[in-house]
């Protein structure tokens with residue numbers, strides 16, 4: 519999916535919501551556990567209930583890897599089921615020396631090799647350019663680099679000041695924006711770090727930002743939207759637990775829709791207010 523196609527989806531759906539498919543077999547409603555593939559059945563119901571309200575889905579790969587081969591099967595089936603007008607994100611946080619990164623890229627982008635072809639993958643930037651460029655060699659695929667993460671521990675390194683006075687996360691943005699343009703490269707910025715969005719926008723004005731941390735982690739959608747939105751929206755705001763585990767009963771999909779609807783309604787207002 520191109521940047522223009524993504525923005526068109528945002529305008530059509532009046533939404534920049536990304537639903538996180540962090541599907542934990544231990545949290546799936548009991549009545550699904552007797553089915554052949556409970557994880558897929560759960561995801562399918564969540565997708566059916568939310569696909570008109572969001573523009574993206576983000577399975578976090580850890581939840582599937584943890585289940586072994588069965589988990590990878592559920593992941594591949596889920597990816598096939600995600601509507602083609604929704605931007606798919608493999609939240610895998612990969613990155614290694616070049617030849618290894620190439621294999622990670624093949625695993626998530628090359629359907630003929632792995633059976634899966636996501637639109638994008640999250641990548642850790644700390645091994646540098648040659649660990650990231652193998653992902654960018656795949657045409658029409660996106661890299662989403664971790665910049666300023668939502669967790670408290672993110673401050674341990676990301677906010678350290680280098681001798682020249684720049685914080686590490688800013689250096690990541692400044693250097694990596696030369697590895698690919700805003701048509702192929704996005705950044706993760708936690709909603710819990712919304713106070714930094716003005717400074718981030720000064721460095722990467724045109725890039726899309728994947729923003730996790732609203733809902734369960736307490737980040738503010740208003741602040742993210744006010745300080746982070748640009749002329750093409752430039753935001754994909756993720757909520758996982760707040761939507762998919764809104765209920766643990768048979769009404770889980772209905773309740774997930776209600777939560778997604780609340781966020782979409784707020785987003786429609788912010789698009790009117792803050793789109794530059």
Ligand SMILES: O=c1ccn([C@@H]2O[C@H](COP(=O)(O)O)[C@@H](O)[C@H]2O)c(=O)[nH]1
Pocket residue numbers: 538540578609666667668669706707708730731732733734735756757758759760
């Ligand atoms: O900085 C980061 C990077 C990734 N995540 C991931 O996003 C979701 C958030 O889930 P919630 O349930 O909405 O809190 C999850 O997959 C994280 O691994 C993040 O939270 N922060």
